[in-house]
Amino acid sequence: MAIEPVVGLSENQLEEILQALDPSMPYPEWINVGMALHHETEAEGFHLWDEWSSQADNYPGSEELLHHWTSFGNNKGAPVTARLLLKLAKESGVHVDPDIASASEFECIKEEDDSADARFAVVDAENFADCSPTPWLIKGVLPKADLGVVFGESGSGKSFFVSDMALSLARGKSWRGHKVRPSRVVYLAAEGSSGFRKRLKAYELHHTISLAGVPFGVIPVAPNFLMKVDALDVAKAIIAWGGADLVVIDTFAQVTPGANENAGEDVGKALAHFRGLNRALGAMVLLVHHSGKDTSKGARGWSGLRAAADMELEVIRTESGRATRVTKQKDGDDHGEFGFELEVVPLGLDEDADIITSCVVVEAGVPADLNGSVKTNSARETSGKWTSVVTSVVREFGLAQSAGIEVEAVIAECLARTEVPAGKRDTRKQHIRRALKALCTGDDAPYFEENGCLEIL
Structure with missing residues (x-):
């Protein structure tokens, strides 16, 4: 018990x-x-x-x-x-x-006696002003600060982008020509740990390296950062591993189950625990988060999250490519833009002799329509409730991270997210299958179905 x-x-x-x-x-x-x-x-x-x-x-x-x-x-x-x-x-x-x-x-x-916690020691103004500038993990991009946020729509490639940066840090290799500070990294893969395992293997193959000895640790389960005991246990586990300079939490939603992301009370509790990680480890905490329904308004949920962040990056997918842009940099230039693409890497064969794949980030030019009016994936989506539900589920299953997504699993998740209208017959499966078929039909279809699984084209 x-x-x-x-x-x-x-x-x-x-x-x-x-x-x-x-x-x-x-x-x-x-x-x-x-x-x-x-x-x-x-x-x-x-x-x-x-x-x-x-x-x-x-x-x-x-x-x-x-x-x-x-x-x-x-x-x-x-x-x-x-x-x-x-x-x-x-x-x-x-x-x-x-x-x-x-x-x-x-x-x-x-x-009580006059002893005080050294964390909150009062510093004279003269000594406080005489300080060094904020150090960087990745010069000009990722500061050695307290808290950062990387956000984007599902399917934008934000998790791939963040892991690419994090692995460069752990390897001590320059990133996009920017100097890096060799760092110990812990990646909390709370969303799709099996896909993350494939992603690391793809990274090794693509870069022809071994990650043996690289100070990059993975926590493959999702703690609840609304709970004090989980937050403390994560900190203890990282300290036992040897500490970290950067802790990536992917994603914010997965480690705050049941939270109202629009409420300062819930988000504030999680932020307090992220700050606690920073104090205990001296590590920057980098949150991977989702965009809101209106992507022009930034990350999903309470606006206080952005205010609390020392830096913020937005990952965007347009008609002509993918890019990440700096949307907030408390102590630096907040106008940087980095184009990238995801390159498929074959990892081997499964038990049915089907190819297992994952993706790696490769450098690319900034898409010409990055700052235009094109909305992420809009040309591939049609209006309608069922198309929206199905497309969202397929994206969130991380199709690019594995050999395929089981159609029945997609249908089950779509059913879990919808309800039967009162007094009406349950026709949800028909609507879902019709929307799935639309994603796999036509010359411009982004997916195809094979052996009961969706595959990306």
């Missing part, structure tokens, strides 16, 4: 909650309060339960309480946690947030 983590309440917060609760409450509830305190304090908070209980008329004494206390934690069932305490406090009109310091915690500062 998985160990239930503690909520993270301070002793002052626990005392605040207990003050709002009646110690003469019914016996079962009183026992549950004790069990919750036992779990949250990891058996170190007996004094809290005892002092609170002593205010009740039916207080049985410390010895009786200690007998109960020592039995807590031996139950094989799910433990009672501090979430119960938060619920009871809320019912009593007291709201305690484990991530918000209480007033008493601030008041206690005056009574």
